[in-house]
Amino acid sequence: MPRPAQFAVFGHPIAHSLSPQIHQAFAQQFGIALEYRTIDAAPAAFADAVRRFFDDEDGRGANVTLPHKAAAFALAGERTQAAARVGTANVLTRLADGRIAAHNTDGAGMVRDLTDRHGIDLRGHDALMLGAGGAARGVAWSLLDAGVATLTIVNRSPEPADALADAIGEPSRVHTRYWEDLDNIGSYDLIVNATSAGTLGQSLTLPFSLAASRALCYDLGYGKSAIGFLAWAQAAGARYAYDGLGMLVETAADAFELWHGKRPDTEPVYRSLRARSV
Template structure:
């Protein structure tokens, strides 16, 4: 009997990941047998861990989460247009010649979750992005594709926010502000938490004045990592407060289609995980 196809998600930390059950649920829809596991790799060993997985463990594809998305992009031999635009990767696929291809489906997954699952029209939104790392880069361009009016980027390290703004190249619509200014920069229709604070167990306090009367607040994380931000959003009377579970499932579906050539139905998986308290 042939052994199952090998897939994995790389991150640090990664034990909390829901990617393994999501991919197993997708595989059951098509009767595909696969092995999908988490691989915890600190930055110092990430490149070696990826190489070992693909070269010696029969790896067919991998998802990549923080803090490795920029490193995954740098590691690849080829980059899709979406990955090249943002400079980070959340999916790696293997070419027949053994080379790795970097993909980035983060932004498309987030927009699909908001517009298709939650029925949100993003056009015309004044948007605040908290964070400027790999997660923020992954979704920034897609927000413009979806029609947001402006994007203000705030990061604890201002240079990273400035670098992201420069990369987007829309000086009339993209602005950066200092974290210390959050209390007096006005209110926003869409607030995206792209920081790693929740995942790392850190808390941060935000002024309620950031949330406009009909604000949509969205955390790119999910589960425990999103609890603090969503609690703030509700206390700030935001109209909508969503975590990134739907985005995770949508990006997983993109990866699954890249690897297997089949598009899974995401909604039953989303509803099942929500019912389980995820």
């Protein structure tokens, strides 16, 4: 029998990833045979690992997560408009001519999770983004496209936050503040945790004053990595507190459609994963 088509997700760490389960579940909907695995690559080894996967292992497509999204964008020979706008990639696809194409579906997946699955209207929200790395870049433009009124970006190192705000180029809507000012910058009705703290097992100490009375708090991570932020959100009195499991499933569906030309039904897969995590 011929070897099934090869797919993977690159990250560091990556053993916790649910992506293999999600893509196998999608494949079952269409009777598609594929192999999908996790590949743990340290930053210095990432580019070589990607080339080996596509060139030597006949890889057809890969998802990319922390901390490689900027590096994935840099090594691609072709970039979609969405990837070019944010400067990062969460999906790589091998083209017919052997080049690698970069896509970014993070923002679209997050907005679809919030609006379609959870019924949230993002228009008019004053949003606070914690973090300014690849994950933050992936969703910042989409939040603005979805109609948030303002976006304030705060990062432990101020330079990446300033660079992201400059790249967006909407000074009337997008602002930056210092991490040290979190105690006195007021409250927000949408707070997005785009830091890597949870994934790296680090604590995230935040003042309760950040959360407005009807705040929506959203962690781009899921599972154990989101527990600390969601606990803070609930203690702060947020009305809604969601992790990024739905975003993960939605972005996986976008990648699956890119690779296979078929759009999977995300809801049964999301419900199955959510039931296991309760």
